Amino acid sequence: MQTPWEQRFAYAMHGMSSSVIRELLKLTEQPDIISFAGGLPAPQVFPVQQFRQACDHVLATMGAQVLQYGPTEGYTPLRQMIATDAGRVGVKVALSNVSITSGSQQALDFLGKLFINRGDYIVVESPTYLGALQAWNAYGAQYISVPSDENGMIVDELEKALRVGPKFIYVLPNFQNPSGSTLTLERRQKLVELADRYGVPIVEDDPYGQLRYEGEHLPSILALDSQYRGSAEVYDGNVIYLSTFSKLLAPGIRLAWVIAPETVIRKMVLVKQAADLHTSSFNQIVAHEVAKDGFIDEHVKLIRATYKERRDVMLETMEELFPSEVRWVRAQGGMFLWTILPETMDATELFKKAVEKKVAFVPGSAFYHDGSGHNTLRINFSYSSPEMIREGITRLGWLLREQVAATR
């Protein structure tokens, strides 16, 4: 009397089926495709030698600790380094404000578990990061999207959303994934004030903050919130800040962090205890060994130079070849160029044709919780070499010319 497995799965799981986008992206795994679909760092900037030395050193000198179980909140020297670094950019962050996660995706999952009751509303930018939607769908979240432009979330439209009583506001202020937009200082300040007035927390997701290729660095929402409240030795404001070593060192070590008020950190640690006990001691200690003497400050210059060159080659090729009806956001940093087709065109249809021409991207509708954005696409520039970028964007440019001509 076997019950089929499908009948046993929890209600939330029935909403989690392999998405159309995931099926489409399988098409990009052919080896001869130039894929701008992923969000992968360039392997050329991985600090492989530093990892070799660090592994050897920590295994030789503290092998028993490196390979043993560790504390749920993370390796203390690594947490201390993160707290100190945050202090450099104007926030007083105590050790007790910092917790380590296995990548930022895990922090997104924990935020779902921590805050979302089925049916709760979350305010998101439109478009927003696909992985956040996937994480929170599993908890039955509903979304209120606030439109954005190349200066990020249009904060003037936020108040309406806040009146609904959402659990939190999710924002990627720097070189947003997917749109590449950066929230202006004025909008950041207004966001902090509005969130405070309505008593709604802000989740600031900042994987790319240090990957700026032009323009001035802007203070984090965490820093602005901290200043707004005045000084305190321990951060006790309204922002939960996420960042990661994935783009500064390497994603394969799955290492990220959360900065948040102590009450939130304590609860997240309980969630993490039940979810995976702790993040790999090995990876935390190795990453700390690599990073501890200011390595990242130096290394990020190489990453910036590498990605800036790739972005610039992509922008040049787009300007040269994309038809005038197609627009894109000149991202000041990060890893993506967001591209907008004429309203009459469909990016998923374009995707299928592009794959035939051996070039790929992500149709933008994946980044809208309601499936809108049919005429948008996300193009990654961090992973492919400049030569491949020129070749791939040339293929895409000719395809776009053909398609736009057909709709004239």
Added chain:
Amino acid sequence: MQTPWEQRFAYAMHGMSSSVIRELLKLTEQPDIISFAGGLPAPQVFPVQQFRQACDHVLATMGAQVLQYGPTEGYTPLRQMIATDAGRVGVKVALSNVSITSGSQQALDFLGKLFINRGDYIVVESPTYLGALQAWNAYGAQYISVPSDENGMIVDELEKALRVGPKFIYVLPNFQNPSGSTLTLERRQKLVELADRYGVPIVEDDPYGQLRYEGEHLPSILALDSQYRGSAEVYDGNVIYLSTFSKLLAPGIRLAWVIAPETVIRKMVLVKQAADLHTSSFNQIVAHEVAKDGFIDEHVKLIRATYKERRDVMLETMEELFPSEVRWVRAQGGMFLWTILPETMDATELFKKAVEKKVAFVPGSAFYHDGSGHNTLRINFSYSSPEMIREGITRLGWLLREQVAATR
């Protein structure tokens, strides 16, 4: 108008507060305490040199892959190794039956997300693994416990529980945590048949299966279920099997695996994608490099010899010093000796007195979902050296003599 954080947390989180047991265990962190409270492997058996060589080799030869994002289901050669190893013990396991998790705790969490709707019943042994209860409490599980003795779950009592319609049966058949008991072959077979008859899946949690110090190895419930159904190239039975590298290599790498029907694996991969994208590529590739040429088969001999000596010293010292009113389970393997005090004694009270004598264990009530088991305790023998075991058990023995005398 700040809302306190506590008011924002999801309903499920209100049940997740720092437990009494967690607070108690903080007392064991004093450096001069001999703690038998943890469940830590002996650092003396960590293959540190093999890890050094493997790290160096994989970073030198495949650094770009090691540090890059990887597939959610895990590193294919590692999954293949696991599938092949399972084949050695009589189950046909295909690559598509295997998925990697960040420790078995993560698999427990995913099972909660995958199967448990608030209020659903799970059948557990009494006592059972605390981490499983913590994982599933977050999903609002309720429990039906089936009593167990030194031969594991009393399967004759299971049928009653199955009539309630539970989501699955959770069982640790080998050297159970905490009780040290091992489910007999007859009970395993009956469990497979009953679970099949009632259409209730079995979750088999097997972290210690290879750590046997006496007696004959017994087939896994997975293997028995597979035989019960007859041969198939891909496993498609009723068991979800969990095991881990934590006790065979090292827990600090957070590396475990699930063997299950393809339908379950596919859904778990979706859950994992939303939960942490994937387990560290670095750790998977390094572990595969260490393990690939049969290293674990050799290495486990050292682990067995080390832990057997520690267990034997602990058993001898108990026999010598514990008063006759105190009983314990002679575990044939694993890491724990389960100890039962006279009914009139309370293990939490004993714990407080033991900490004063600088020795610690876990009060057994932590392992009962209903908080019963007031007169039981779990004593770990894998972590401390034989000398420390003799000393710590001597302290505990004298304390027990004193306490038992006082109740006579």
